[in-house]
Amino acid sequence: MLLASRRKVNKYFIAGLIMTGLAVFCGILGFFWTPYGTSAMSDDRFCAPSPGHLFGTDNFGRDIFSRVMQGMGTTILVSVLVVIFSAAAGIILGALTGYFGGVLDEIVMRVTDAVNGFPSILLALVAVSVLGQGRINLILSLGVVFSPSYIRIVRSEYLRLRDADYIKRARLMGVGKMRILFVHILPNILPVFGVSVMIGLNNAILAESGMSYLGIGVQPPDASLGNMLSDAQGFLQMAPWYALAPGLSIVWLVLGFSLLSEGIRRFGE
Numbered sequence: 001m002l003l004a005s006r007r008k009v010n011k012y013f014i015a016g017l018i019m020t021g022l023a024v025f026c027g028i029l030g031f032f033w034t035p036y037g038t039s040a041m042s043d044d045r046f047c048a049p050s051p052g053h054l055f056g057t058d059n060f061g062r063d064i065f066s067r068v069m070q071g072m073g074t075t076i077l078v079s080v081l082v083v084i085f086s087a088a089a090g091i092i093l094g095a096l097t098g099y100f101g102g103v104l105d106e107i108v109m110r111v112t113d114a115v116n117g118f119p120s121i122l123l124a125l126v127a128v129s130v131l132g133q134g135r136i137n138l139i140l141s142l143g144v145v146f147s148p149s150y151i152r153i154v155r156s157e158y159l160r161l162r163d164a165d166y167i168k169r170a171r172l173m174g175v176g177k178m179r180i181l182f183v184h185i186l187p188n189i190l191p192v193f194g195v196s197v198m199i200g201l202n203n204a205i206l207a208e209s210g211m212s213y214l215g216i217g218v219q220p221p222d223a224s225l226g227n228m229l230s231d232a233q234g235f236l237q238m239a240p241w242y243a244l245a246p247g248l249s250i251v252w253l254v255l256g257f258s259l260l261s262e263g264i265r266r267f268g269e
Contacts, residue, residue, distance in 0.1 A: 013263025019256030023249075027076045030069030038062065038070045039221045046239045055245040059235060064228075064245050071223040072249055078139060078218070079204035085143030087197055090150020095181045097151070098158025105155075112148035120145045120203075121210060128216050138217050142207050146200060153196050157189040191264075198261030205253050225250050 030038075035054075042061035049056045055064035097105040115123065127141035161167060162185070170184055211217035212226025220227060225246040232243035 010263050010266055012259045012266060016256050016260030016263050019252060020260055023072055023253055023256060024076060026069050027073030030073040034066035034069050036063035036066045038067050038223050049241055056241040058242050067223040067228060068245050068249050071225045071228055071246060074218055074224045075205055075208055078135060078208045079201055081139045082142040082146060082204040083197055083200045086146035087150050089147040090154050094151045094154025095158055098155035099162050099181055112151055115148045121207060133216055133219055135218060138211060142204060157192060158185060161185050161188060195261050195265045198257055198264060201257045202254050209250050
């Protein structure tokens with residue numbers, strides 16, 4: 001009864017779910033409909049927030065609310081794809097190295113040590129500079145940079161569980177190695193891994209926003225919260241709402257996923 005009661009009042013999970021749900025809804029909606037065209041320019045430049053333009057307009061007369069909707073969708077989409085790519089690599093390599101060990105384990109661990117020895121954003125900057133700008137290259141670069149953390153988490157869990165009694169019984173019964181890896185062990189690491197994924201979404205959102213802010217992420221005319229923030233920095237005194245809208249949207253996303261990850265962690269207690 002106590003556990004059920006605690007789960008019912010998991011305020012972190014509820015608040016995070018509401019915040020992220022609203023952000024995801026606005027982001028998805030922004031791909032199909034916005035109050036104004038996201039690239040439609042007008043003579044109404046630097047209009048303050050009003051019923052006609054909820055977040056005001058920018059230096060080209062574009063509706064900021066419409067661009068925030070599209071930018072939020074772009075940021076979420078890129079971040080989710082980055083986490084899917086890096087998490088999939090982490091599960092595969094972490095499972096193989098944690099369960100089998102040997103030469104593969106040594107090679108993968110040394111590579112992850114090398115990657116972790118440099119700031120992640122710096123490595124991503126170098127990778128994008130080599131591969132070229134664009135969403136696909138941004139996703140690949142950030143995915144590779146974020147993979148080592150997932151590999152280490154999965155590896156440590158597989159090291160802990162590979163000699164558990166139920167795994168030994170499965171081996172004695174002749175269960176195949178791949179089935180042991182992904183049917184018997186993998187479901188038991190998902191609670192820990194799920195929290196890491198939510199934290200990874202936070203990091204991916206900040207990384208994508210930072211890269212776009214620096215001009216090597218999502219490129220104009222496509223809207224991204226990062227490049228909107230970059231465009232707005234020259235007009236802080238003239239139109240503070242221009243920077244406030246994308247900046248608060250980034251804070252909203254990060255706070256929402258942080259609360260959601262904390263809520264998921266508390267469910268596992």
